[in-house]
Amino acid sequence: PSRRTEILNMHLEPQRNVVYLVAMCRAVPVNDLLDRASQRSDKMHSLSTLLTQEMDSHFPPYGRMQMPRPADCHTSALQTPNDKEQALQVSESDLMSLARSLLQAWVDPLAVLSTSAITLPHPSKSSISSKIQELQEHSKSLGDGLDILSGKMGPSAQAISFLPYTGGTDLGQDRVTILNKFNFLLSCLRRDSHKIDSFLKVLRCRAAKLQPELC
Amino acid sequence: LSIYLSLSLSLSLSLSLIYIIRTLHSPRKFDCRSREKETFSCWWEPGSDGGLPTEYRLFYTQERLREVRECPDYVSAGANSCFFDKKHTSIWAEYTMTVVATNALGNASEEFRITDVMEYVKPDPPVNVTVVVNSSAPSPFLEIRWKSPPDVDVRTGWVTLKYELRVKQNDNIGSETFFNFYNVYPGLLYMVQVRCKLDHGKWSEWSNTIFAEIPKNHQLEKYFWIFVFVFSLVPFLMAMYIVLLKRNAVKQCLLPPVPGPKIKGLNAHLLKSGRSEDVVNALMGNQNFPPVAAWTEQVEDFLLVSDSDEWLLTDSFASEKNKDIFIIPAGLHLGLEIQRRDLSVDLNTWEKTDDSKEEAKSNFSNMEPINLPVEKHEFLNGEEKSIQPLASTSYVDIQQHPTLTDYSRVKEVNDNTILILNEEEIPHGLDAEEVKSEVSVPDDYSRVKEVNSDVVFLEKGDSADGCCKKKEDHYTDWTNQKPIMPLESELSKGFCLKMIASGYVDSGPAFSVK
Numbered sequence: 001p002s003r004r005t006e007i008l009n010m011h012l013e014p015q016r017n018v019v020y021l022v023a024m025c026r027a028v029p030v031n032d033l034l035d036r037a038s039q040r041s042d043k044m045h046s047l048s049t050l051l052t053q054e055m056d057s058h059f060p061p062y063g064r065m066q067m068p069r070p071a072d073c074h075t076s077a078l079q080t081p082n083d084k085e086q087a088l089q090v091s092e093s094d095l096m097s098l099a100r101s102l103l104q105a106w107v108d109p110l111a112v113l114s115t116s117a118i119t120l121p122h123p124s125k126s127s128i129s130s131k132i133q134e135l136q137e138h139s140k141s142l143g144d145g146l147d148i149l150s151g152k153m154g155p156s157a158q159a160i161s162f163l164p165y166t167g168g169t170d171l172g173q174d175r176v177t178i179l180n181k182f183n184f185l186l187s188c189l190r191r192d193s194h195k196i197d198s199f200l201k202v203l204r205c206r207a208a209k210l211q212p213e214l215c
Numbered sequence: 216l217s218i219y220l221s222l223s224l225s226l227s228l229s230l231s232l233i234y235i236i237r238t239l240h241s242p243r244k245f246d247c248r249s250r251e252k253e254t255f256s257c258w259w260e261p262g263s264d265g266g267l268p269t270e271y272r273l274f275y276t277q278e279r280l281r282e283v284r285e286c287p288d289y290v291s292a293g294a295n296s297c298f299f300d301k302k303h304t305s306i307w308a309e310y311t312m313t314v315v316a317t318n319a320l321g322n323a324s325e326e327f328r329i330t331d332v333m334e335y336v337k338p339d340p341p342v343n344v345t346v347v348v349n350s351s352a353p354s355p356f357l358e359i360r361w362k363s364p365p366d367v368d369v370r371t372g373w374v375t376l377k378y379e380l381r382v383k384q385n386d387n388i389g390s391e392t393f394f395n396f397y398n399v400y401p402g403l404l405y406m407v408q409v410r411c412k413l414d415h416g417k418w419s420e421w422s423n424t425i426f427a428e429i430p431k432n433h434q435l436e437k438y439f440w441i442f443v444f445v446f447s448l449v450p451f452l453m454a455m456y457i458v459l460l461k462r463n464a465v466k467q468c469l470l471p472p473v474p475g476p477k478i479k480g481l482n483a484h485l486l487k488s489g490r491s492e493d494v495v496n497a498l499m500g501n502q503n504f505p506p507v508a509a510w511t512e513q514v515e516d517f518l519l520v521s522d523s524d525e526w527l528l529t530d531s532f533a534s535e536k537n538k539d540i541f542i543i544p545a546g547l548h549l550g551l552e553i554q555r556r557d558l559s560v561d562l563n564t565w566e567k568t569d570d571s572k573e574e575a576k577s578n579f580s581n582m583e584p585i586n587l588p589v590e591k592h593e594f595l596n597g598e599e600k601s602i603q604p605l606a607s608t609s610y611v612d613i614q615q616h617p618t619l620t621d622y623s624r625v626k627e628v629n630d631n632t633i634l635i636l637n638e639e640e641i642p643h644g645l646d647a648e649e650v651k652s653e654v655s656v657p658d659d660y661s662r663v664k665e666v667n668s669d670v671v672f673l674e675k676g677d678s679a680d681g682c683c684k685k686k687e688d689h690y691t692d693w694t695n696q697k698p699i700m701p702l703e704s705e706l707s708k709g710f711c712l713k714m715i716a717s718g719y720v721d722s723g724p725a726f727s728v729k
Binding site for chain 2: 045076080
């Protein structure tokens with residue numbers, strides 16, 4: 001089925017040929033998969049941070065008060081742990097579910113950002129556009145990998161909260177609105193990518209109790 | 216009165232205008248910092264407060280909390296600050312801070328928004344930075360180690376620390392707490408600093424500078440000295456080879472032969488006893504020495520001994536100078552059949568080869584060679600003489616007649632042979648005038664240059680000293696016994712025989728050893 005082919009085409013592994021053989025011969029251990037997943041999420045968070053910095057370098061925040069609040073992010077409804085104690089108390093399945101939900105929620109917005117970046121009234125739009133495309137690729141492969149992982153962790157890990165994006169395909173008409181919306185979306189993305197990264201790294205550390213060097 | 220009133224009014228007005236207008240300004244500049252993604256602190260800068268004591272209070276709301284809360288801790292982070300501990304810190308949540316300044320003049324407030332605490336994450340620098348120079352092969356390197364900042368909890372995965380190294384150039388480490396820096400050169404001093412970043416927040420300050428010096432590399436110097444050594448070895452080896460080829464010449468030059476007074480057949484034990492008479496007798500036998508005439512001149516002496524007239528002087532010989540005739544005592548007359556042999560061997564060659572001596576030995580057909588220590592009989596002076604070697608030595612004691620009044624006149628002496636003219640009696644001590652030929656008869660004695668087991672060699676030489684000094688290495692061949700030093704003084708006084716090719720000449724008293 002398509003799932004199996006997706007497994008074989010997983011972009012998490014550096015060499016697909018190796019994955020082919022490995023997947024057919026034996027299963028990749030969960031620790032290893034989590035490690036690769038967290039590497040991917042770290043890359044995503046890094047890209048989103050660079051994006052916001054690149055936007056700010058030329059376009060200062062349009063007055064912090066006028067900007068949409070983070071509470072207005074389309075993923076803010078999702079209840080997530082907000083400090084270390086809370087995060088350590090959440091079960092592995094729930095953490096996985098949260099990460100997957102957030103990741104899934106950004107598939108559509110990333111597409112919108114990608115199309116808008118091409119015509120963005122910003123001097124660094126080509127660099128921004130390439131970063132967003134890279135983000136999309138990472139997001140896709142991470143999603144596939146987390147699907148496999150969640151399959152090993154039980155049904156509660158496979159549940160995904162539905163967080164629809166309702167911003168539409170058009171960011172605005174005038175330059176200021178477009179830039180503002182772009183900025184706002186990037187800030188939401190930065191926050192959510194950081195959440196995904198943190199949850200996966202906590203998961204990785206918990207799964208690797210026998211290998212202290214990972215934590 | 217109206218003037219007074221107007222004056223006071225204007226004065227009061229002016230006075231009121233002089234009043235300093237004091238106002239209270241709201242605090243400015245708001246900044247926060249989180250060291251470990253668990254707590255955070257915020258600071259504000261007070262606005263002008265008119266010089267009056269002012270109280271500042273902070274109120275905040277969180278994204279999810281509807282209620283307004285006041286700062287839980289105004290003290291821990293210093294003045295004009297608010298510290299949010301773990302319970303009051305929420306990551307990924309927006310904070311809206313309101314700082315209110317209150318004093319006698321009134322209130323002033325300012326609102327600040329913290330979108331995400333993560334934006335203000337800046338850890339402390341790493342601690343325990345150590346640098347060790349590792350001198351192992353193939354090249355030295357710096358072993359740098361450090362520890363994460365003390366507040367940060369890296370064990371749960373909640374935070375991810377990444378390090379950066381600066382050793383005159385930046386090296387991004389990742390999350391390890393050690394690094395091996397290989398780009399080092401011997402003899403240089405390096406400075407090392409480390410800093411860290413929490414998740415993707417701000418970099419911490421650089422840690423303290425650690426210094427490390429790479430020891431000087433003596434390998435280049437080693438190579439240099441090896442090079443010098445090899446290149447100086449080549450000429451040295453060549454010199455050694457040349458020396459080896461010419462070792463004889465070098466030997467002559469550096470180590471001239473040392474005269475060793477060795478007499479074959481000499482009894483060392485006898486010498487040790489110390490009695491000079493014994494020694495002398497041992498050497499010379501019991502002989503009555505003829506009175507010795509004064510040895511005056513150093514003359515070059517030849518001695519030719521032959522039994523035939525054919526050996527008489529040739530022209531070449533006659534023309535030579537320093538021909539002397541030695542009075543050979545009758546006892547010395549060699550009635551031996553001396554084989555005539557033309558030993559045209561140079562004196563120079565005598566020293567080189569012992570083979571010539573062997574030749575001489577072999578030519579004595581009438582004589583049995585005296586092989587020490589065998590006792591042999593020698594024919595001397597036509598008479599059979601018993602030659603009795605000494606008891607424990609190979610020394611040959613040639614006995615002579617007590618009277619040495621019979622002399623033979625030497626007719627001719629050339630290099631190798633000694634001619635004995637005839638057996639006519641020549642009175643002892645004849646002077647030279649009675650000699651017919653140009654040769655003169657000195658009243659001195661011939662000098663024995665050398666005596667070996669078989670043959671007494673007489674040699675021509677310039678002077679007594681000269682002959683004794685020349686070819687001194689011959690003397691060393693005499694015997695394998697130790698040189699007899701005490702005898703040397705006694706014997707070397709006057710008796711120095713010249714070398715002859717064949718036959719024996721008993722010069723009388725002694726075989727001088729010099």
